[in-house]
Amino acid sequence: MTIEMKNGRLMEKVAIVTGAGSSGPGWGNGKAAAVLFAREGAKIFAVDLVPEAVAETEHIIKHEGGECVGRAADVSKGSEVESLVEQCIQHYGRIDILHNNVGNLAVGGPEETTEEVWDRLVEVNLKSMFLTCRYVLPFMVRQGRGAIVNISSVASIRYTGYPSVAYNATKGAVNQLTQNIAVQYAPKGVRANCVLPGLINTPMIQQPLKDAYGPGGAEEMIRRRNEVVPMGRMGDCWDVAYASLFLASEEAKYITGAMLVVDGGLTCKCS
Ligand code: NAP
Numbered sequence: 001m002t003i004e005m006k007n008g009r010l011m012e013k014v015a016i017v018t019g020a021g022s023s024g025p026g027w028g029n030g031k032a033a034a035v036l037f038a039r040e041g042a043k044i045f046a047v048d049l050v051p052e053a054v055a056e057t058e059h060i061i062k063h064e065g066g067e068c069v070g071r072a073a074d075v076s077k078g079s080e081v082e083s084l085v086e087q088c089i090q091h092y093g094r095i096d097i098l099h100n101n102v103g104n105l106a107v108g109g110p111e112e113t114t115e116e117v118w119d120r121l122v123e124v125n126l127k128s129m130f131l132t133c134r135y136v137l138p139f140m141v142r143q144g145r146g147a148i149v150n151i152s153s154v155a156s157i158r159y160t161g162y163p164s165v166a167y168n169a170t171k172g173a174v175n176q177l178t179q180n181i182a183v184q185y186a187p188k189g190v191r192a193n194c195v196l197p198g199l200i201n202t203p204m205i206q207q208p209l210k211d212a213y214g215p216g217g218a219e220e221m222i223r224r225r226n227e228v229v230p231m232g233r234m235g236d237c238w239d240v241a242y243a244s245l246f247l248a249s250e251e252a253k254y255i256t257g258a259m260l261v262v263d264g265g266l267t268c269k270c271s
Pocket residue numbers: 018019020021022023024027028029030031047048049050053073074075076101102103104105124128151152153154196197198199200201202203204205237
C-alpha cells in the first residue's frame with residue numbers, strides 16, 4: 001500500500017516522537033502525531049515505554065508505506081535518551097524534529113499527592129523533555145536547523161476543574177523550558193514551541209480521571225468534559241497532531257516560543 005502524501009509538509013524530515021504508542025486501545029496524541037508526520041513525508045523514530053504500543057505505531061506507518069523505526073525506552077532516564085538519539089543518528093543521519101509527547105496525569109492537590117507521585121510526574125512530564133532536548137540540540141545546532149514541539153496542556157495556565165497540582169506544575173514548567181530554549185537557540189536556527197491541548201478524548205484520561213468528576217464514573221466524566229467546552233465536545237488526538245504538524249513544519253518558520261492553545265475555546269471562559 002502506498003502512503004497517502006497529503007502535501008508532503010514534512011518531506012524528508014527526520015522526526016523523533018516520544019510516547020508514540022497509545023496508553024490504551026485506540027489513538028492517543030503521540031500515536032496520531034507519529035502517523036500524521038509520516039503521512040506528510042517524515043521518517044519517524046518512534047519511542048514508547050511499552051514495546052507492543054510502539055510496535056503497533058511502527059506497523060501502522062509501515063503498512064501505509066511510510067518509514068519508521070520503533071524503540072521501547074524510558075525517556076525519563078538520561079542514559080536511555082542518549083542511546084536513542086545516537087540510534088536515530090546512526091539510522092537516519094540527522095534529526096529535524098523532536099516531538100515531546102510523553103506525559104502522565106495524576107489527580108490530587110498537595111495533601112493528596114504523595115511524594116512518589118510528585119517525583120514521577122516531574123520525571124516523566126518535565127525531566128524527559130529536558131533530557132531529549134539536551135541530547136538532540138547539539139545535532140540540530142550542527143545542522144543549523146531544527147524544530148522542537150513540546151506537548152504541554154491548558155492545565156499549565158488554568159485550573160481545569162479538579163485538583164492536579166503535580167500535573168499543572170510540571171506542564172507550567174514545560175512552557176518555561178520551551179521558551180527558554182526558544183530564545184537561546186533562535187540564533188542557531190532551532191525553533192521550540194508548545195502545544196497546549198485542552199480536554200482531549202484519548203485513552204490516557206480514562207483511568208486517572210474516571211472519578212475526578214464525581215460518582216458517575218467514566219460516563220459522567222465524558223459528559224462533563226464535553227459540556228464545559230464552548231464547542232460542546234472534547235477534542236481528539238488529530239486536533240493536537242495537526243497543531244503539532246504546523247509547528248514542526250516550515251510553515252511555522254518564523255514562530256518560536258509560542259504556546260498554541262488547542263481547546264475548543266475552553267480557556268476563553270471564566271466559568
Ligand atoms: P498518549 O499519547 O496516548 O500516551 C502517551 C504514551 O507515552 C503512552 O504510550 C505512555 O505509556 C508513554 N509513556 C509514558 N511515560 C513514558 C516514558 N517515561 N517513556 C516513554 N514513553 C512513555 O497519551 P495522551 O492522552 O494522548 O497524552 C499525550 C500528551 O498530551 C501528554 O503529554 C499529555 O499530558 C498531553 N495532554 C493530554 C490531554 C488529554 O486530555 N488527553 C490534555 C492535555 C495534554 P503508558 O501508557 O505505559 O504510560
